[in-house]
Amino acid sequence: MLSSVRDRARVSPLLTELRRGPAFKVFxxxxxxxVLLRATGTLFVPxxxxxxGLTVSAFTVCAGWHGARERxxxxxxxxxxxxxxxxxxxxxxxxxxxxxxxxxxxPVLGPSFEYDPVGLLVFGGTLAxxxxxxxxxxxxxxxxxxFRLLAPALAVGGYFxxxxxxxxxxxxxxxxxxxxxxxAEPNPSAAEPDRSAPVPHSEETP
Amino acid sequence: MITxxxxxxxxxxRTAVDGITLRLATGVHGLLGPxxxxxxxxxxxxxxxxxxxxxxxxxxxxxxxxxxGIQAVRRRLGYLPQEFGVYRHxxxxxxxxxxxxLKDVPGHEVPAAVERAAxxxxxxxxxxxxxxxxxxxxxxxxxIAQAVVNDPALLLLDEPTTGLDPRQRERFHxxxxxxxxxxxxxxxxxxxxxxxxxxxxxxVLASGKVRFHGPVDALAAVGGYSAVVGDGGD
Numbered sequence: 424m425l426s427s428v429r430d431r432a433r434v435s436p437l438l439t440e441l442r443r444g445p446a447f448k449v450f451x452x453x454x455x456x457x458v459l460l461r462a463t464g465t466l467f468v469p470x471x472x473x474x475x476g477l478t479v480s481a482f483t484v485c486a487g488w489h490g491a492r493e494r495x496x497x498x499x500x501x502x503x504x505x506x507x508x509x510x511x512x513x514x515x516x517x518x519x520x521x522x523x524x525x526x527x528x529x530p531v532l533g534p535s536f537e538y539d540p541v542g543l544l545v546f547g548g549t550l551a552x553x554x555x556x557x558x559x560x561x562x563x564x565x566x567x568x569x570f571r572l573l574a575p576a577l578a579v580g581g582y583f584x585x586x587x588x589x590x591x592x593x594x595x596x597x598x599x600x601x602x603x604x605x606x607a608e609p610n611p612s613a614a615e616p617d618r619s620a621p622v623p624h625s626e627e628t629p
Numbered sequence: 630m631i632t633x634x635x636x637x638x639x640x641x642x643r644t645a646v647d648g649i650t651l652r653l654a655t656g657v658h659g660l661l662g663p664x665x666x667x668x669x670x671x672x673x674x675x676x677x678x679x680x681x682x683x684x685x686x687x688x689x690x691x692x693x694x695x696x697x698g699i700q701a702v703r704r705r706l707g708y709l710p711q712e713f714g715v716y717r718h719x720x721x722x723x724x725x726x727x728x729x730x731l732k733d734v735p736g737h738e739v740p741a742a743v744e745r746a747a748x749x750x751x752x753x754x755x756x757x758x759x760x761x762x763x764x765x766x767x768x769x770x771x772x773i774a775q776a777v778v779n780d781p782a783l784l785l786l787d788e789p790t791t792g793l794d795p796r797q798r799e800r801f802h803x804x805x806x807x808x809x810x811x812x813x814x815x816x817x818x819x820x821x822x823x824x825x826x827x828x829x830x831x832x833v834l835a836s837g838k839v840r841f842h843g844p845v846d847a848l849a850a851v852g853g854y855s856a857v858v859g860d861g862g863d
Contacts, residue, residue, distance in 0.1 A: 435736075
């Protein structure tokens with residue numbers, strides 16, 4: 424029974440797709456870097472943002488590269504005589520491009536945002552969705568435009584897009600206490616009401 | 630079983646196959662012809678990778694011009710194109726498993742089907758080897774293995790012995806004869822050795838037309854391949 428399950432796992436196309444290809448290697452690298460940074464205590468805020476940018480870029484490169492593999496490996500003939508539909512084949516091939524970024528984003532990158540003061544992608548879930556969608560889009564682009572330069576272009580574009588988003592978020596956030604307003608003439612009528620005084624209940628008002 | 634009536638295949642303005650009529654039953658059939666004779670175009674249409682431009686075609690009793698017919702044929706089809714790529718980062722086992730999945734082989738049958746295909750092509754000890762590390766001849770055997778992984782009733786092989794050493798070629802001929810007992814096998818080749826070694830009959834194509842169709846011995850009786858092809862050859 425156990426050997427039967429193992430035999431099926433060894434030829435399962437889903438598991439094959441998950442364990443082969445570049446996304447799994449990037450996942451391992453990201454986990455290793457994060458663990459190292461945490462262990463050495465060098466993980467701090469700028470690292471957190473940079474790590475996200477680099478990770479998204481790395482997975483985007485992988486996805487674009489992976490999406491173009493049919494042309495690169497000259498395996499279109501397999502699809503031309505396949506019983507499985509093009510959608511089936513697309514979804515199977517897209518699994519690692521989406522799964523590994525999410526796997527990396529949820530447990531590893533998510534907690535790193537506890538140090539994030541700017542409120543950008545606070546939740547790991549949001550981040551995972553963002554990375555997965557970026558990877559899926561890159562994979563689809565790789566399928567549609569299977570050129571060798573696509574993957575690097577996607578990486579550079581993705582990195583700068585994320586950098587722009589970060590800058591936008593930083594500009595709109597409060598990272599220090601607000602500047603004190605210039606002293607104005609004391610106005611007794613504008614003075615704050617005494618909060619310690621009892622407030623009449625609205626129902627008691629006739 | 631393959632039936633083709635007045636089958637024509639055009640690529641834009643060029644006619645690759647010009648109204649041929651064929652009847653190929655169970656057995657091993659050779660397809661000979663010079664470069665540009667239309668062999669690969671015919672093989673692609675027989676493999677349902679491309680539709681015919683005109684004429685009627687029947688494969689395994691199905692009509693391959695309709696979706697249901699195409700799907701039914703592809704489930705029982707094995708195809709190896711002349712030039713083929715593989716996923717180089719897969720192992721042989723994984724690639725054969727993937728090929729079986731593409732052909733909709735039931736999941737519980739895939740491990741045994743992969744083992745059987747590897748055994749038939751002498752790849753049992755290479756099952757866990759990455760494809761990128763294999764030699765050209767080994768890769769060719771992987772191509773043949775993926776073609777037979779679903780025990781096809783229709784096997785189409787385009788130049789399958791390219792890169793095989795003489796011993797492997799002999800074993801391959803024996804494999805074709807074995808499969809040909811229950812399936813329709815079409816082997817497109819340049820090599821008379823493949824035809825004499827494995828085929829029951831031979832069809833000679835030149836300039837998109839059938840110049841000869843009959844037993845291998847009969848080809849010699851009419852003067853051999855060169856006499857049949859004549860000026861249509863290279």
